[in-house]
Amino acid sequence: MRRLMMVALLALVAFVAAACGEGGGGSGSGSMADSAPAMSESGPALSDGARSSTPAGEAEPDRKEVVTGRIMLTADDPVATGREVVTIVEDADGRIDSITERPESSSVLTVRVPADGLDAVIDDVRQLGRVTSLTTSRDDVTLQYTDLEARVGALRASVDRLRTLIETADNTADIIEAENALAERQADLDSLEAQRRQLADMVDLSTLTVDISTQQRPSDSDSFWDGIVEGWNSLWTTLGAAVVAAGVALPWLAFLIVCAGIIYLVVRWIARSGRSSAGNPGEAPDERTDNDA
Numbered sequence: 001m002r003r004l005m006m007v008a009l010l011a012l013v014a015f016v017a018a019a020c021g022e023g024g025g026g027s028g029s030g031s032m033a034d035s036a037p038a039m040s041e042s043g044p045a046l047s048d049g050a051r052s053s054t055p056a057g058e059a060e061p062d063r064k065e066v067v068t069g070r071i072m073l074t075a076d077d078p079v080a081t082g083r084e085v086v087t088i089v090e091d092a093d094g095r096i097d098s099i100t101e102r103p104e105s106s107s108v109l110t111v112r113v114p115a116d117g118l119d120a121v122i123d124d125v126r127q128l129g130r131v132t133s134l135t136t137s138r139d140d141v142t143l144q145y146t147d148l149e150a151r152v153g154a155l156r157a158s159v160d161r162l163r164t165l166i167e168t169a170d171n172t173a174d175i176i177e178a179e180n181a182l183a184e185r186q187a188d189l190d191s192l193e194a195q196r197r198q199l200a201d202m203v204d205l206s207t208l209t210v211d212i213s214t215q216q217r218p219s220d221s222d223s224f225w226d227g228i229v230e231g232w233n234s235l236w237t238t239l240g241a242a243v244v245a246a247g248v249a250l251p252w253l254a255f256l257i258v259c260a261g262i263i264y265l266v267v268r269w270i271a272r273s274g275r276s277s278a279g280n281p282g283e284a285p286d287e288r289t290d291n292d293a
Helices: 002-053 078-091 115-126 142-168 172-204 224-279 283-292
Strands: 065-074 095-102 106-114 130-140 205-213
Touching: 065 115, 065 172, 078 095, 078 106, 078 115, 078 205, 106 115, 115 130, 115 205, 142 172, 172 205
Parallel strands: 065 205
Antiparallel strands: 065 130, 095 106, 106 205
16 A cells, blocks of 8 residues: 555656656747747848938939139140140030131130040140149039939929820810810920930030130240330230321311311401491591591
């Protein structure tokens, strides 16, 4: 009997121990299972946060810049140098907007060259003479260009919708109203497209002004003797201009002298006629005075 009780007690202890082991393992596995989803959920959260903090998914728009420049240089023959500038610009697939030439004095050119080749053109022009001034400026018009693109797209979509409405409309009043709206939207669309083309042309082709002059300029005087030479040349230039002015004024002076002489003679003749007519009536009183005496 005692042996049977001990066997039953040992069996009860073994059962309790097994039950405790299964409960501990179940709780451990449950905690691991609970922590695993937490970790798996935290993983995507971190990765999403990393993606949201970096703008790698969005393509940054291309910058649109309007580049303008001005270069001033001196050369012995400005006209010939200006023609060399024309050749450089044409070789760079550019165009000439305006040319102002003064033989043996100056030549001013306004040219348009591709924006990516502006630096090369400037380097080639620098070799044609002595550069006295060089300035370039860049104006960022990315926002303006993007705004024009968006407005053009919106207006084009509106025009397409109005055309579809006109094709499917059955009421004459609706058709007339839609056609009026279409004409207004089409005019706005044409204006915006023209502005976009102009802005695109300014972005694609940079504007460069080339001012070429001779070396005989007051600003180029490097010494006292150069100043004396410039003053002497200026004196002779002024005297020559004075002689020319005198030659121009001489015929007018002679004409004015002749006119003054004629006027003088006419006035003198009128004065003499007045004195002679006033002297004849005055003789009667003198005669009466003598007879009375």
